Amino acid sequence: MSSQEYMNIAEANLLHTYNRFPLVIDHGEGVYLYDCEGKKYLDFAAGIAVNSLGYSDEYYKNALKNQVDAVLHTSNLYYNPPIAKAAEKLLKAAQMDRVFFTNSGTEAIEGALKAAKKYAYTKTGHAGHEIIAMEHSFHGRSIGALSVTGNAHYREAFEPLMGGVKFATFNDFESVKAQVNENTCAIIMETVQGEGGIYPADPDFLKAIRKLCDEKDILLILDEIQCGMGRTGSMFAWQDYGIRPDIMTSAKALGCGVPVGAFLMTEKVAQASLVPGDHGTTYGGNPFVGAAVSAVMDRYEQLDLCNHVKELSAYLDSRLNGLMEQYDCITEVRGKGFMKGLVCTKPVGKVAAKALEQGLIVITAGADVIRLVPPLVIQKEHIDEMIEKLSAVLSMEIA
Incomplete structure (x- = not known):
């Protein structure tokens, strides 16, 4: 045709x-x-x-073909070798401690938000916590991801969205600081804003945000879905800034065409947030996407x-x-x-x-x-x- x-x-x-x-x-x-x-x-x-x-890419294609011949899906009720290898390689490159694999970047954002809320709930014993996001940001199109997307045009037809979200000005520390209160549990931003017009975070801004989060036990969530996986010259863009997030999200080039995302966190967050029954996914981290991520990590190193x-x-x-x-x-x-x-x-x-x-x-x-x-x-x-x-x-x- x-x-x-x-x-x-x-x-x-x-x-x-x-x-x-x-x-x-x-x-x-x-x-x-x-x-x-x-x-x-x-x-x-x-x-x-x-x-x-x-x-x-021959190496990548062969890894996928071999996995198709083995097994595509088993569910997260069992272990599988490809995702174990993929997790180990990704965490090493990301300098993080724990990872949950999702089907997309939007789902990675959803998981990151849930982890932050559960961390605050575990710490304080009550719900009702707030999240600070950035104007002109883009984090996805599900209800939760839209709630932290700083563009009214994307949000207005689908309101009311998730409550407890405030917006600050990207690269303006005082704007962020002014939104913080005793209920703030997380600050979320793209390390380099993508859909909003390709704006990298200012180094002083990001370092000041990290210091603020440390002082008040607020979690810093960095969205690396577009700017991560080597696109800025480091495996993840935040690695150029001398800081580390508490939670980060990844997708897009993580699978190089196979639909897969992930949210990663420090051990501190992992030990005080999501537990069995809090979060799950049928397809996330299945053998096929595990083979893709593992092969991608190999090729990044080889090339x-x-x-x-x-x-x-x-x-x-x-x-x-x-x-x-x-x-x-x-x-x-x-x-x-x-x-x-x-x-x-x-x-x-x-x-x-x-x-x-x-x-x-x-x-x-x-x-x-x-x-x-x-x-x-x-x-x-x-x-x-x-x-x-x-x-x-x-x-x-x-x-």
């Missing part, structure tokens, strides 16, 4: 919750995707920061991906800054590592659509940001190709 025929079938049957681009992806190879007619696209979106290994991102980030920055100098419509470049945002005065949705016509996949963040979150395996020649294609688009009259 043609791409148009597939699009017609999808539009007739799928719930219309996405305004999709007119692209039907057939397969991928390396850092390129191909549509049903064989057209080639350089991918600088990576499935929204998911496909860090690019496409068709030395974090150092690769660090080494190539300066080159990406220089090419993007050159783009800003060349085109007045680009007013700012921000972000860390391979998580970059270009502030653009042209309609960014139309820029992304025109980029597709040039064989380049980019996405947006907020109302005026072109978001670049490519596979971590890109090389200099791919950055050059991206700049060439994006330059062609920025040269166009787009209204």
